[in-house]
Amino acid sequence: MSNRAPVPVVTLSLIGLNLAAAVATTLDPTLADRYGFWAVRPDGFRAFTSLFLHANLLHLAGNLVFLAAVGPLVEFHARAWRLGTVYIASGLAGVGAHYVVARSLEFSPPLVGASGAIAGVVAYATLLYMGMKVPVAPKLGLKVSVLTLVWVAMQGVGALMANNAEAGSTAYWSHLAGFFVGLVLAFLFRAPKQASLRIGHEALDRMNQRSPAAVLATAEAILAKHPADPRALRDRAIAYGDLHEPDKEAAAIREWVERTQGEPQRESLAYIRDHRLWQALEPLDRARLAHAYQEDSLGEALLESLVKGPDNPQRADALLSLAECLSDRDPVRSHALLTELAEKYSGHGAFQLAQQRGHWPLPKSGAKS
Known part of the structure; x- marks a missing residue:
């Protein structure tokens, strides 16, 4: 089995598109005007292309640093297609907010930048890791949720104090709209459940360094909230085996097989085969599974x-x-x-x-x- 770290393909692709757009804009500075989003003449295609253009190098670097930091977190824990969905939907929401604010102004420069899109990704990552602490000073760490609330407050104050569209400064309303859509998508895609499972699996990793009894207690706690979690089902069955409780081990193995599908179920059957525990499954169930895996x-x-x-x-x-x-x-x-x-x-x-x-x-x- 390979121990290589997974590659965040979607994150790298989005970064690549932004960098390619930056190179193209350097070669042809008029691209920002031609493909940025103008509130006075809204256009769906330019609403999309504006998500990959940036005003300057600092604007680009700031956005890509955030994308590189939080993109893989969402991609690995929420599936790659969800990251792409959050990026595009949040970015378009930011463009929509800019249009609402800027359409009545006498002059509004074209909107460019991935800030709204990345704000949505940050919102999703916040729900996944809201309890995690980030070091902000020696011996001082703040939870991700606290840092995100501070950022949202700063955007809100900026939006109220500055007529950003007219001044051509940072589009605060776009950031807030992108963040809000990212938050909504996080709930629709059940990010809190993913966060709960991640925390539970991290606890299982720690308990595996202690004792089978500790693993069993942790697995049971996870299964109380997530009855079909393959990792907890597996670790519970193994813990019963390590505790030399064959009847409970057999019952746990049966539940592991019955509650899983695809690769997790295949893993359960491989475990049974490798440990010669076929008696845990009734002959009729083995016959049915033999047909499924013929x-x-x-x-x-x-x-x-x-x-x-x-x-x-x-x-x-x-x-x-x-x-x-x-x-x-x-x-x-x-x-x-x-x-x-x-x-x-x-x-x-x-x-x-x-x-x-x-x-x-x-x-x-x-x-x-």
């Missing part, structure tokens, strides 16, 4: 558990399925499985299906059903 090595492992384990109602079907799975790779084993199917289950529907499909051997005389 193109995967896990499907073969599930079938093996049914064939090699105690006799059960799914064993005949498992013999046929495993024989077909091994027909090309291990024909000798496949033949042996079909022979056992014929000898022990000649009256079973699985054997009749084997005959219809042209599998051999045929049932021997006196074979038991």
Whole structure:
């Protein structure tokens, strides 16, 4: 498994677009006037292009530093497409606020800059990390939520004190509108839940350095709020195993499998296979999962558990399925499985299906059903 850090593709792409626009503007200074947003003649296309243009190097650097700082936080914890959505929606909201404020002025320069868009990303990141402390001085740290409130207050005061559109200064109303839309999207995309899970997972990381009992208590607390969280389901099952409580371990494993899908469920089945804990799952559940993972090595492992384990109602079907799975790779084993199917289950529907499909051997005389 690779230990390389994930790459914030969307964040880097947005930074790249802003830098490319800055280079283009340096080569052709008229681009800001041509593709910035003019309140006196609003245009949807220029509302979009204005999100990547900047007035000067300081304006660009300030925005990109913030984007580089908070963009990956949102991208990794809220999915990449949500970062892009927040950036564009918040930026357009900022443009809309600028239009409302500036349309009645005698003169308003074109609006350029990603400040409204980045304000929305900051709002989203604030909900994800509102309890985290940021060092602001030696031995002094302030919570992210406090710093954000200070920033919002500064924008509000600036908006009330300065007719920024007329003066061509920082568009305070655009910042506030972008922040508000980012906040709304954060709630729509359930950022508080993501924050709760992140805090819970960080607690699990710490408890894993202590004891299985500590892990179990933390996992149970997370599952009380988030019953289908794969990480907590996994750590709870492992903790019961470490505490040598097989019945509770089996129940936790079943819940881990039942409550997850996709890769998390695959991880649960791999854990069962690696630790030979198939008895935690009922034969019928193993048969169902074997069908779901028939193109995967896990499907073969599930079938093996049914064939090699105690006799059960799914064993005949498992013999046929495993024989077909091994027909090309291990024909000798496949033949042996079909022979056992014929000898022990000649009256079973699985054997009749084997005959219809042209599998051999045929049932021997006196074979038991």
